[in-house]
Amino acid sequence: MVSTSQPIPSTDPSTQSEKVSDRPMIAIVDFGSQYSELIARRIRETQVYSEVMPYYTSAEEIAKFRPRGIILSGGPNSVYAPNAPHCDPGIWDLGIPILGVCYGMQLMVQQLGGRVEQADRGEYGKASLTIDDPTDLLTNVDDGAVMWMSHGDSVLEMPAGFTVLAHTANTPCAAIANPERNFYGVQFHPEVVHSIGGKALIRNFVYHICECEPTWTTESFIEESIREIRSQVGEKRVLLALSGGVDSSTLAFLLHRAIGDRLTCMFIDQGFMRKGEPERLVKLFKEQFHIPVEYINASDRFLNLMEGIIEPERKRKLIGYEFIKVFEEESRRLGPFDYLAQGTLYPDVIESADTNIDPATGKRIAVKIKSHHNVGGLPPDLRFVLVEPLRKLFKDEVRKVGTVLGLPAEIVKRQPFPGPGLAIRIIGEITPERLEMLRDADLILRQEINRSGMYNELWQAFAVLLPTVRSVGVMGDARTYAHPVVLRFVTSEDGMTADWAKVPYELIGTIANRIVNEVPGINRVVMDVTSKPPGTIEWE
Ligand SMILES: Nc1ncnc2c1ncn2[C@@H]1O[C@H](COP(=O)(O)OP(=O)(O)OP(=O)(O)O)[C@@H](O)[C@H]1O
Numbered sequence: 001m002v003s004t005s006q007p008i009p010s011t012d013p014s015t016q017s018e019k020v021s022d023r024p025m026i027a028i029v030d031f032g033s034q035y036s037e038l039i040a041r042r043i044r045e046t047q048v049y050s051e052v053m054p055y056y057t058s059a060e061e062i063a064k065f066r067p068r069g070i071i072l073s074g075g076p077n078s079v080y081a082p083n084a085p086h087c088d089p090g091i092w093d094l095g096i097p098i099l100g101v102c103y104g105m106q107l108m109v110q111q112l113g114g115r116v117e118q119a120d121r122g123e124y125g126k127a128s129l130t131i132d133d134p135t136d137l138l139t140n141v142d143d144g145a146v147m148w149m150s151h152g153d154s155v156l157e158m159p160a161g162f163t164v165l166a167h168t169a170n171t172p173c174a175a176i177a178n179p180e181r182n183f184y185g186v187q188f189h190p191e192v193v194h195s196i197g198g199k200a201l202i203r204n205f206v207y208h209i210c211e212c213e214p215t216w217t218t219e220s221f222i223e224e225s226i227r228e229i230r231s232q233v234g235e236k237r238v239l240l241a242l243s244g245g246v247d248s249s250t251l252a253f254l255l256h257r258a259i260g261d262r263l264t265c266m267f268i269d270q271g272f273m274r275k276g277e278p279e280r281l282v283k284l285f286k287e288q289f290h291i292p293v294e295y296i297n298a299s300d301r302f303l304n305l306m307e308g309i310i311e312p313e314r315k316r317k318l319i320g321y322e323f324i325k326v327f328e329e330e331s332r333r334l335g336p337f338d339y340l341a342q343g344t345l346y347p348d349v350i351e352s353a354d355t356n357i358d359p360a361t362g363k364r365i366a367v368k369i370k371s372h373h374n375v376g377g378l379p380p381d382l383r384f385v386l387v388e389p390l391r392k393l394f395k396d397e398v399r400k401v402g403t404v405l406g407l408p409a410e411i412v413k414r415q416p417f418p419g420p421g422l423a424i425r426i427i428g429e430i431t432p433e434r435l436e437m438l439r440d441a442d443l444i445l446r447q448e449i450n451r452s453g454m455y456n457e458l459w460q461a462f463a464v465l466l467p468t469v470r471s472v473g474v475m476g477d478a479r480t481y482a483h484p485v486v487l488r489f490v491t492s493e494d495g496m497t498a499d500w501a502k503v504p505y506e507l508i509g510t511i512a513n514r515i516v517n518e519v520p521g522i523n524r525v526v527m528d529v530t531s532k533p534p535g536t537i538e539w540e
């Protein structure tokens with residue numbers, strides 16, 4: 001979810017030289033699809049390990065992972081376009097089962113001698129699958145199952161040795177196979193939740209075609225990580241930047257179990273936290289978990305830094321840089337530390353590979369919407385060696401690890417909170433008064449959401465202050481001329497896409513009523529009903 005403004009070299013999958021384990025794995029070759037990550041998660045849900053690698057990974061490199069199967073992802077390009085990304089044709093001779101999804105299937109067809117062209121009519125959204133051969137890949141997938149499609153190109157001619165397993169009204173070759181060579185292709189996206197039977201198809205591929213056993217479990221991950229951390233850091237001390245979110249808290253538990261009190265956790269209060277949160281975090285860690293936390297109060301310097309700053313990207317960048325400065329100063333004071341632990345997750349690693357291709361130039365491009373704050377990009381003269389045991393996990397996997405390690409639900413199920421905090425929820429300049437207003441409104445919103453029991457149903461629930469807007473109201477027969485606050489409730493699976501949540505009217509009413517009555521300076525409450533896309537979750 002988090003992309004760093006300066007990528008950390010060690011998180012680039014193309015430069016990793018990690019030891020290959022004996023655990024069965026599926027390699028996902030990424031052609032820039034927005035769903036590549038989702039394919040990896042679906043595979044891992046079957047308790048089989050999977051890794052995403054960029055499309056330019058050579059067959060030889062892929063083979064080093066000893067994958068039991070390869071999946072070629074979808075992608076925005078057309079396989080016949082001049083600059084379309086291709087995979088190393090050497091993969092066809094590895095003797096490993098391969099499943100091509102959408103672009104991946106089209107590429108398989110083209111590279112093996114078939115024909116792909118622009119279709120008369122594209123197919124976007126749901127389509128009903130008519131099954132011609134119910135065995136093998138399509139076992140337990142119902143005839144007429146709805147599958148999710150998103151393509152403008154189609155297979156017109158299959159390569160030698162292939163047969164059709166299923167078709168739709170629009171697409172004669174919706175699922176194809178060369179069972180002899182264990183090559184399979186689907187024009188639809190089995191990884192998307194809207195594809196009914198998609199999970200069954202993925203299980204067929206993983207268990208029956210690739211013959212994987214389910215070995216990827218939370219417990220095995222924890223055991224392996226503890227061993228690796230101990231062997232990496234030996235008797236040295238480790239510094240962990242703790243935000244109190246799921247990732248860094250899980251990491252704190254994991255490291256504490258591995259190296260005990262050689263771990264130092266540091267929490268930096270930039271002054272943009274929610275009301276009561278810093279105190280709660282430190283208390284929880286100290287008193288309940290018996291893991292001491294270095295609490296650094298840096299709120300004054302961050303507030304000074306934000307004087308006159310309005311532009312969102314500038315806010316984010318300044319906060320990010322200042323964060324590093326504080327971190328650097330404080331770690332020198334408490335150090336020396338040889339190791340720095342970060343809660344880098346797998347999506348950060350995948351994103352840093354930049355597999356999107358500009359069709360005009362054929363160059364790889366990174367599509368950046370916002371600079372996310374992170375501890376990544378620390379200056380090299382800090383000379384830390386990074387400890388990133390969660391770098392192969394997805395957020396839901398981190399939550400499972402946290403639970404098994406004994407992290408309370410309060411933290412494991414915590415809604416995400418952005419690194420720059422309330423600074424990006426005040427639309428305009430940040431002042432102490434505005435922060436106070438937003439904190440109070442946000443607290444009311446959180447209290448009511450908790451009381452309603454809806455907290456865990458929502459990805460996020462928060463308030464945004466519009467301090468440069470004023471509107472007229474009436475309170476106690478007197479005129480008010482004050483600011484609005486926006487309520488933002490969203491549901492999401494991973495933060496990449498989101499829906500605005502349909503919370504009950506009564507709850508919205510209670511929150512609005514309390515905010516206007518209890519928070520001076522706010523006389524109006526509005527609600528954000530924009531999904532992502534086209535909106536983003538945060539306003540800045
Ligand atoms: N206030 C803070 N004090 C110390 N470290 C922080 C702070 N905020 C963020 N970090 C560090 O930066 C990392 C990335 O921060 P970010 O806000 O992007 O959160 P994240 O990746 O969602 O992780 P988490 O779930 O731990 O908050 C965190 O994992 C943590 O190590």
Ligand SMILES: O=c1[nH]c(=O)c2[nH+]cn([C@@H]3O[C@H](COP(=O)(O)O)[C@@H](O)[C@H]3O)c2[nH]1
Nearest residue numbers: 002372373416417418419420495536537538
């Ligand atoms: O760790 C983070 N550091 C950041 O700088 C940051 N900005 C946004 N977010 C969170 O990311 C998710 C997607 O946010 P957007 O739709 O606003 O991009 C949402 O869950 C946001 O809360 C951040 N998380």
Ligand SMILES: NC(=O)CC[C@H](N)C(=O)O
Nearest residue numbers: 074075102103151152153
């Ligand atoms: N989703 C995809 O992989 C699309 C593949 C290709 N761009 C098409 O339109 O057919």
